[in-house]
Amino acid sequence: MKPISEVVLNTPASGIRRFFDIVSKMPDAITLGVGEPDFVTPWRVREACIYSLERGRTGYTSNYGLLELRAEIARYLRKQEGLEYNPENQILITVGVSEAMDLAMRALLNPGDEVIYTEPCYVSYRPCIAFAGGVPIAIPTTIETGFRVDPEKIRAAITDRTKAILISYPSNPTGAIATREMMQKVVEIATEHDLYIISDEIYDRLTYDGQHTCVPTLPGAYERTIFLNGFSKAYAMTGWRIGYAAGALDVIEAMMKIHQFTMLCAPIMGQMAALEAIKNGYDDSQEMIHQYNQRRRVIVKGLNDAGLSCPMPGGAFYAFPSIKVTGLTSDEFCEKLLYDEKVAVVPGSAFGECGEGYIRCSYATSIDRIEQALKRIGRFVGKLK
């Protein structure tokens, strides 16, 4: 047979896969490796979905998604951020932010167009850009700047092939949040060079220190920003796969065109559930956020007490400590920790080269389990030193 697509061949499988295979054979392992809430979707949301099934809501929806849901999203964004998006044609419901990201890349990029993004970052950014024919240009961020990007480094990476800047705060895996000044600078640079901004703000509600900076609200950002968000994290709805994109009419129209021919629409069950979540789920999600915040402080203190250096993440539900003191690589550390102490964490290198020397510990798990895991990590690091 002839070989499969080069771009796919050249994209390595996610670095997370290998650990998944080992952990799944260890039933008594404690895992801090999970990138999703430990809460089950609030009952009112599940119940609303069941009710919609009983009423026979099982067909296609508009390509854009249920108008009712788009209208609620528009209302929410107006109330929460003061943003004005027309629900008719400026909001597209997608199968998670993952699909929205893919659509954004395919809608914007011609072969060879460059997209600047920051690392460490979510595992799918680089492949998404590459699969769309683009060239991923990574800007490393470091612990010294709290994993915030230096806008000047973005400026320095711009060429005449640059099409867009992809940015995501609060960050998976580092938990870093953006400052308003920093993001304003990024917007100015994008404006100077006429670049799109793709802002993945899936963790926006999970901001513990200060106020989340919503990129399209910044002066000059609205017209050039594709705003991506969804229901997975704030409402514990990962498996429902409902996200959305909001932006300028022509870009959303272009994304919808791809979505129309490849996905048709997001599943109606998930959309019905999302509708209930956005209408009535605020208190449920607020309660979860309070709990993440408490766990965040427990895990960060525990990791530092264990002898790892861990800055306080301002958002998301990940701690990203340095393991350099142990002399091991991220991969070695994670594998040894798993075999010796049965605790699963994810090597920072899975999120980009500059994640080497770090591990990602998710605190989307009960405080009791976090404490057990911390005890084991402490013992493990103690032995290595």
Add this chain to the structure above:
Amino acid sequence: MEKQILKILERDARTTPEKIAVMLGVSEDTVVEAITDMEKRGVIRRYKTIIDWDKAGRERVFAFIDVRVTPTRGVGFDDVAQRIYKYPEVHSVYLVSGDYDLRVVIEGKTMREVAFFVAERLATLDGVLSTRTNFLLKKYKENQDIFEDPGEDQRLAVSP
């Protein structure tokens, strides 16, 4: 901060001040001070354990008794409520709206014992007009605690 401490203690009364301090990002002294103060003010009345008596192998019978009462001038329902709640068999007493006035929860060893208590003690009290007894058959959820083992964590062990 007081409310946050209360919520943590309501979930697990054995959470140490040291741990609460970390969870809330304040000093341990602040937490101890706040808890002592709330204990003094009676905001925190006491600390209890939630027990699944069925699992502990102890047979106990609960019944909800709806009681219709003639209110007394000056004291309303308080007088008769007091007469009722002083019995150790009485688990709780609430003044409620609706067809009946008081909702009394009785605890006993057997259904017979509870039934006799209602017939002999409750129904015969001055001011009690009528009663309606509902025996508790199964406890699903009480004070936010679901009496059923939570299922396993079904998430993938590692995910992006």
